[in-house]
Amino acid sequence: MRPRQSLFGVMLDPLTMDETVRRCLDAVRRGERIEIGMVNAAKLVNMRRDPRLARAVSGCDLVLADGQAVVWAGRVLGVRLPERVAGIDLFMRLLAAAEAEDISVYLLGARQQVLDTMLRRIAERFPKLRVAGSRNGYFDDSEQEPIADAIAASGAQLLFLGMTSPKKEIFTAGHGTRTGAHVVHGVGGSFDILAGITKRAPLVWQRMGLEWFYRTLQEPRRLGKRYLTTNAAFLVMTARELIRRTPSAGSANRSHC
Template sequence: MTANPTTDVPTATTLFGMPLDAVTMDEAVARCRDALERREPMTVGVVNAAKTVRLRKDTALRESLLECDILLADGQAVVWAGNLLGYPLPERVAGIDLFTSLLATADAEHRSVYLLGAEQSVLDALVDVLTTKYPGLRIAGAHHGYFDESEEVAIARAIRGSRADMLFLGMPSPRKENFLRRWGDVLDVPIRHGVGGSFDVLAGITKRAPERWQRAGMEWAYRLLQDPRRMWRRYLTTNTAFLILLARERFRTTPPYPRPEKLPTPRKHHG
């Protein structure tokens, strides 16, 4: 069970078998800042409705999330489900909002960040935006997300060599979670946060839902309206599966998933 570093009050709850941290955005940022000060690893994991459904069968994704140092309710549907099932969460802590909060922290404290993910053109645009909007932060390194497994060792070495304070991964699930699980002990970066499509949003490539849609838990619908041909089947199946899972949970609670054994550190990271 996770405890708040300042109060030592347990703030974790088990929902759908996963140990979610029942914290606010401010509390999540405070934990990250504490890890930065100590230069201790803090791997951030986030869970939404789609991921809750997927991790039931995707063992690698589930185990990667279970190894995170803080696991947050990224989706409003997860918060509502927690309240309905008697496991209240104080608020949604969206991955993109934590991302921008940590960028602001890096700006104010002159921290360095490493960006991993997206297409090269998106990454270049993101670097331009961040250096303009957050002049106090330093880009320690950046690499696009279109690499295969054979290149991971070189990328992990580059991240380690950068001595970055924060690593943000703009890659889809479960790729970002699995990368962090495989290479977490090698990276030597205090804050590791997989932010999915947030690179595209901050770079101005895609548009995020208005705040009223976010509060209503309808960001998925906004994305559906932007790209209905590609997204309708995904959201129909995922949302239906989540509702079925929620109904089942009312009658039979999923027991906590056991924490997995730690993966051995890849041998080829030396040199």
């Protein structure tokens, strides 16, 4: 296994999608546990502002580059990340593998109506998938332990959290072990996409690193300011790190004296 890579002080696992899927399935077969953390440009910015979020993500067993901008920044800064491992793509790959290998899953997140619609669509796409249980993502902090206990009682081997940051990371850090799931994967807004509430960007937009912009076009009031602010901050972070890593002209000249 390739060693972890440090980007902006965050240790990332340089895995491909296929390697990640194999790691997750191996964990189920061996009875091990893996908590997965996903980072994109916005989350790396927010981790600098929110120590609790930073601790939760850094404490995961696998930390993966969910955003194309993270992969590009790594290339600029000499950090080798083989490819983007998008959370929704990993989600779909694991659902397909779970159906094929009779692995049970639990789905936690979204509004109840969205969750119900997604469950119907998943049943159509993966008719043999064993869904151990599900619950909407609207609950108070005081309910976290009982929810984790209910997941454990269901016997689910894979747990998918369709909740926003930092709620899903904090739930994973605080109660991931309690759920008893072998793999805990926070999939963010993937439930809304599978339910048809929001549309995912076309593949060409994804490859160009513009999936965030496509989402902004769908929800400009909610996401516009957020993405513009965090993307600008990410560019500044990358530029500052590049300057920090680049020897100054003066230092270069002195090295030849």
